[in-house]
Amino acid sequence: MKIGITNLKGGVGKSMISQNLAVCFAHMGYKVCIVDTDETRATEKWSALREDGLPGILVVGVLESENLSKTIQSLGKDYEIVIIDGTPNLSEMVTRIIMVSDVLLIPIRPGASDFRTMTEFYGRYKQAEAFREHIPAYFVLNEYNDALNIHKGIRDVLQAQYGDIPILETTIKNRVAYGETSAQGIGVYEYADDKAKVEMVSLTNEVLGVAEQVGLVKQ
Ligand SMILES: Nc1ncnc2c1ncn2[C@@H]1O[C@H](COP(=O)(O)OP(=O)(O)OP(=O)(O)O)[C@@H](O)[C@H]1O
Ligand SMILES: [Mg+2]
Secondary structure (H helix, E strand, O other): OEEEEOOOOOOOOHHHHHHHHHHHHHHOOOOEEEEEOOOOOHHHHHHHOOOOOOOOOEEEEOOOHHHHHHHHHHHHHHOOEEEEEOOOOOOHHHHHHHHHOOEEEEEEOHHHOOHHHHHHHHHHHHHHHHHOOOOOEEEEEOOOOOOOHHHHHHHHHHHHHOOOOOEOOOOOOOOHHHHHHHHHOOOHHHOOOHHHHHHHHHHHHHHHHHHHHOOOOOO
C-alpha cells in the first residue's frame, strides 16, 4: 500500500505524520519505508538519528519527479507499506505523488489554513482523477484544538469546499512530544507521552481501516 502525505502548504505536519505513521506501522509488524520528496530531506535526517534497537525505517530520498514512480514500484516489492512524505513546492512532484498513491492523507492545520494553496492542490487532485479512478483522499486535522470555535468551524469549511474528501475522525493536538521526537529520530509511539501515543495509534488504525475498506490490506 502506498500512502501519499501531501499538501502544498508548508509546515502542516506532512513529515511529522509520515514519521509517526511509519513508526506505528513498524511496531505493528508491517514492513514499512518512507520516500522523502522534500529538498530539505527532513525525514532522511530524522531516520539517520534512529538508534540501534529501534525498528529501522528505510528512508529513500527522491527529488526528481520522473524517478518517483519507478522507485515506489521497486520498494513496493519488498515493503508492505510505502509512505511518501510530500513536498510543499507547487511542482510536478505533487501530481506524481497523487498519481502513485493508493491513499492520500492531507494534513491541515486549522490555525494556519490556507485555502489558496488548498484550492491549487485540489485542482491537481481532480486533474489526476481524470487519468485514474477515484483516489481515496482524507484530510487529517493537525494541531487541532476542539475548544476553539474557529478550529471546529474548519470542518464545515472543508466539507463545503471539498466535499469529496472526508475528514478522518482522529485529530492531532499541538504537543511538545511531536517536536521532541522529530528531533530525536523517534516517533511518539517510542516516547513517554501516552496521549500522543494514543492519538497516533488511533490515526494508524484509522488509516488501516480505510485501506481495508478499499481492499489494500487485510487486518
Ligand atoms: N501536532 C503538532 N504539535 C506540535 N508540533 C508539531 C505538530 N505537528 C507538527 N509540528 C512541528 O511543526 C513543524 C512542521 O511540521 P512538519 O515538518 O511535519 O511539516 P511539513 O508539512 O512536513 O513541513 P514542510 O512543508 O516544510 O516539509 C515541525 O517542527 C514539527 O515538529
Ligand atoms: Mg516536511
